Structure formats: structure tokens, C-alpha cells
Amino acid sequence: xxxxxxxxxSRGGRPVLADCTISVPDGGILAVLxxxxxxxxxxxxxxxxxxxxxxxxxxxxGRSGYxxxxxDVAFSYTVLDIALMGRARHVGLxxxxxxxxxxxxxxxxxxxxxxHLAERTxxxxxxxxxxxxxxxxxxxxxxxxxxxxxxxxxxxYKNQLVVIELLHRLSREHGIxxxxxxxxxQHAVEIASHxxxxxxxxPHRGGPTGEILTADNLTALYDVPIARADFAGGARYTFAPxxxxxxx
Amino acid sequence: xxxxxxxxxxxxxxxxxxxxxxVGTMIYSVTVGRYDLRLLDVLxxxxxxxxxxxxxxxxxxxxxxxxxxxxxxxxAAVLIGFGLAISGAxxxxxxxxxxxxxxxxxxxxxxxxxxxxxxxLGIDGYGLLGIAFAFGIASVAVVKFLASVGGRTSMxxxxxxxxxxxxxxxxxxxxxxxxxxxxxxxPAITYWLMxxxxxxxxxxxxxxxxxxxxxxxxxxxxxxxxxxxxLGEERASALGTPIATVRWAILLATAxxxxxxxxxxxxxxxxxxxxxxxxxALVGADHGRVLPVTGLIGAIYLLAVDNIARTATTAEIxxxxxxxxxxxxxxxxxxxxxxxxxxxxxx
Numbered sequence: 255x256x257x258x259x260x261x262x263x264s265r266g267g268r269p270v271l272a273d274c275t276i277s278v279p280d281g282g283i284l285a286v287l288x289x290x291x292x293x294x295x296x297x298x299x300x301x302x303x304x305x306x307x308x309x310x311x312x313x314x315x316g317r318s319g320y321x322x323x324x325x326d327v328a329f330s331y332t333v334l335d336i337a338l339m340g341r342a343r344h345v346g347l348x349x350x351x352x353x354x355x356x357x358x359x360x361x362x363x364x365x366x367x368x369x370h371l372a373e374r375t376x377x378x379x380x381x382x383x384x385x386x387x388x389x390x391x392x393x394x395x396x397x398x399x400x401x402x403x404x405x406x407x408x409x410x411y412k413n414q415l416v417v418i419e420l421l422h423r424l425s426r427e428h429g430i431x432x433x434x435x436x437x438x439x440q441h442a443v444e445i446a447s448h449x450x451x452x453x454x455x456x457p458h459r460g461g462p463t464g465e466i467l468t469a470d471n472l473t474a475l476y477d478v479p480i481a482r483a484d485f486a487g488g489a490r491y492t493f494a495p496x497x498x499x500x501x502x
Numbered sequence: 503x504x505x506x507x508x509x510x511x512x513x514x515x516x517x518x519x520x521x522x523x524x525v526g527t528m529i530y531s532v533t534v535g536r537y538d539l540r541l542l543d544v545l546x547x548x549x550x551x552x553x554x555x556x557x558x559x560x561x562x563x564x565x566x567x568x569x570x571x572x573x574x575x576x577x578a579a580v581l582i583g584f585g586l587a588i589s590g591a592x593x594x595x596x597x598x599x600x601x602x603x604x605x606x607x608x609x610x611x612x613x614x615x616x617x618x619x620x621x622x623l624g625i626d627g628y629g630l631l632g633i634a635f636a637f638g639i640a641s642v643a644v645v646k647f648l649a650s651v652g653g654r655t656s657m658x659x660x661x662x663x664x665x666x667x668x669x670x671x672x673x674x675x676x677x678x679x680x681x682x683x684x685x686x687x688x689p690a691i692t693y694w695l696m697x698x699x700x701x702x703x704x705x706x707x708x709x710x711x712x713x714x715x716x717x718x719x720x721x722x723x724x725x726x727x728x729x730x731x732x733l734g735e736e737r738a739s740a741l742g743t744p745i746a747t748v749r750w751a752i753l754l755a756t757a758x759x760x761x762x763x764x765x766x767x768x769x770x771x772x773x774x775x776x777x778x779x780x781x782x783a784l785v786g787a788d789h790g791r792v793l794p795v796t797g798l799i800g801a802i803y804l805l806a807v808d809n810i811a812r813t814a815t816t817a818e819i820x821x822x823x824x825x826x827x828x829x830x831x832x833x834x835x836x837x838x839x840x841x842x843x844x845x846x847x848x849x
Binding site: 299302304320322327328329330331332335338339340342343345347348349350351391395 | 595598599600723724725726727729730732733736737738739740741742743744747748782786787788790
């Protein structure tokens, strides 16, 4: 369970986030949306405890695992090396991973469907595969809450679907609470139980997806006209921007 | 499908092979030099120390050359190569930067100034070690401070900060040289700074062992933490690693190794930069495998370089000059490769 109440956080001495409130039950999925620089990553860093709140409350029940935005690593680690680093909390300061750590990590790699890549060099993988490795690393810490910073940012549609479906499965089948940031409202539509809209100008809005994720709120959030389109008699829907540039 | 299908050779075979190669190079190195020694005599003399026998088939001079001249020097080369290579690998992992070694981040220059100051003040042995260590660790602290902005350490700024600190201490060394007695202390300082193990005795070997063995052990114990630190401090912290403890333990251990080397042998650069790259090419990036392999390769490398140093010309070439002559072109190649592969990240 996650409970954020009147949270204010600074980063590098500069106040970034204020008056942020939301709570998500165990096994829920929270999607965080907002313009660039509005404090999405800052919120995540406060959730995992890397940044301290200036005011308010920021409580995560259980152990959290963090998946930062995707990038290269400095050396040619294998997928297995990278995933094993997720065992930091279970390996002593002077220790190294043991048999049980390897078993846990192989288990999560198998869950991601990438155990066959274990000996491959991480930096040679595709973006989608790397994202799965990073998620396996976070899960290897045996976390109850999984926190992801734009897990789909650099991925194509197919890989976005793979990651989004995986997050859904982790929440539904393994009871893991998921928090992720995204620029695609569709990701929230598909899997999020709760949504937090971080608004640069007005108040932040947070709550159940059905209530909060509306065309009006999204239009206010991004300062771009956004419309909702319904399919299959309203059973499925999507949001899309109507830029209105005058093009045909 | 498989872009990178090459499997690494199992380090289970590599490690014993390197140990055998190291011991072989050590024994061979005893025979190398101006005073001609046969391999059989060398082995007999060495064996005689382990199991003293009655009949000695060699002369007394040979025994002195082996036991008092060449053996301490060979042991020093092995310890120095081992220590510098391991500290280079640890610093590269810690700063997630393949271009780092104790010389580049200013430790060596700081320790070098400390050593110069000690010679100027007439202090030697463990006193010199202490002063070299103090200045070594102070220069890393300053470099780390200069390179960190808002809790992040940029790779490029780190190298630049190291350049700045090295330049500062080079100037300080020059001032110390100006002040030094030109007939006694100046030649000593100048030759010592070039890096040489020509006059090593067992006291120096003991000093090297006392600092390098514990420091290298500490670094090896932190092997898994170094892996995690190489993902970046924010990330390591999120994974649950006590980043401040690990960072300072590594910096202290590497500064201690550098100070030990500087105290006994002057400035020997570039070993810590080059060897970890060779090790990674052999066993991959995991520091659990990289650290021991890089240490052994470093020991073999410095021993080979020292053999060149004492045999290439009639006058002995200081070791530090040769390691720099080899290290600088390799550094340039690595720099080019990193740029073309786009592996340079700015944060």
C-alpha cells in the first residue's frame, strides 16, 4: 500500500513538488502523468527514499524496487550480472551472490521470458529486452512495490505492450503494487487502477482511473486539446491530442 | 539472433594458468640481468632456502645476487603491479568510468607531493608512507568534491578535476625541488619521482605487503558492491547499497595502495588504467572475476616491464618512464574506442 499526503519535495535545493496526495491499495497500479519537469521522477525518488520529503507524508508499505529510465551501463555486464545486482539487500556488505540468489534471479528472468538471454551482454540487447532485465533486477530484491520511471519511454508499440502487460500480470498474479510514470494516457487506460495527474499550474488530481482520467483533465494537464474516442460500444476507449495545426 | 555469442573462457582455468605464468615469470626474472645466472643455479639457490642442503654447487656472489638484489626487487614488482591494477579496476568501477586510474584522479600526484615533502624534511620509511597517504587521500577528497554537483559525479568533470589537482601538486613538487639541497636531496627526489624499484630491499617489500595485501583484500571483499556502484550512486542507493561506506572504503584502500607504492618506489603510473581493460576482455565485467585476474595480469606486466627496465640499456631506465610510454598510447586507443562506441555518458 502507498499513501502520499500533502507531500512536498525539493531536488538539489529547488522545490519541485508540493501538495501531492494519493493513496493506492495493495496490488493496485498507479499511473503518474504530467508535463516534462513537473516532478514525476522526483515523486518516485521520494517514494523509494532517495529524496527526503520537505513536508507531508510519503509512506510505502513493504519493500520497494526501483526501475529508472533506460540507459546503457558503463561496462559490458551480462544480463545475469545486472539482474544479480538486485540482490543487494540480501547480500552482505562483503559478500557475493550465492546459490539462492542465483535461483531467485533465474526465476525472475524466466518470469520475464528472458532467461535464455542470461549470458548475453546487457548493452547489446534491444531497448525492450533491457527494460525487462531492469524490471527483473528490481524484482530480484523481492519487493512488494515496484516503482518504474517511464518504463515505455523509448520502446516501440509492441514492446510497450509487453511491458504494460507484464506490469498488469505482476499486480494481478503476484499482488505487487505498481507505480509508473508515462506520457501515454493509454497506458493508464489499459492497466492503472489509480491515476495521479501532476499539474504544473493548477492543483494535482489523484484518484481512481475512471474518475480522474477524463478528456477535460488531460486537456488541462497538457495544455493541448485532448479528446476521448470510444470503441466497441464504449467498452474500450483511448485519448488522443487534437493539435489543430491547420494541416489537412 | 545472437549478436554476442562469444562465451568467456571460464575463469576456473584462467586463474591457475595466470598463477603458473606469474611464478614462471618470477623465476625467469631472477636469471635476467647483468650478472649471468643459470636457471638451474637459481632454482637450487631458491630451493636451498626452503630445504637447506649440504652441497652448494654455486658461488657466494650468485647467492647474494639472487637473494639480496633480484628477489626483493621481483617481489616488489609483483606487489606493485598487483596493487596498482586492482586499485585501477576498483576506481573504474566506483566512478563507472573506464578512463580512471589512481594517476588520473590525482591520488598519485598528491602522494608524490607528500613523498617529496617527506624527503625534503628528511623523513623516510613509514613516516614517508604516512605523509604520502595523507596527501593522497586529501587529493581524492578534493577531486570528488570538485566533480560532484548536486549529489552527482560527472565522468568528464571527474577526469578534469583530477587533471587540475595533478597540475597543482606537480607545481607544489616543483617548489619543493627548488627548495631542496641541489647536491643531496634534489637528485634523490628527481630520481625517486621517476619511479624505480632498483634499490628495493626486504624492508621495502615488507612495507608494500603491509599496505597492499590488506587494501587489496578489502577491495576484493567489496567486489559485488563495486558492481552495484558502477550503475551510478542514485541507482546503487535505490538497490540498498550503503553508498557512502562503500565509496570511502574503496577510496581509502586505493589511496593506501598508491601511497605504499609512492613511498617505496616513486610514481609509477598507467598500470591501473590499462590492466583492468585486459582483464575485462578475458572474463567480462563482473568485479568478482575482474579483480583477481587484473591483479595477476598487473603483477606479470610490471615484472615484465621491470625486466625491460634493467636490461634494455646499459644504464637502468626508471620503471615509471616505461609504464608511461606503454600506457599513454593504450589510453588513447581506449579513449577512441569509447567515443566511437558512444559509451561516454555525461552523468
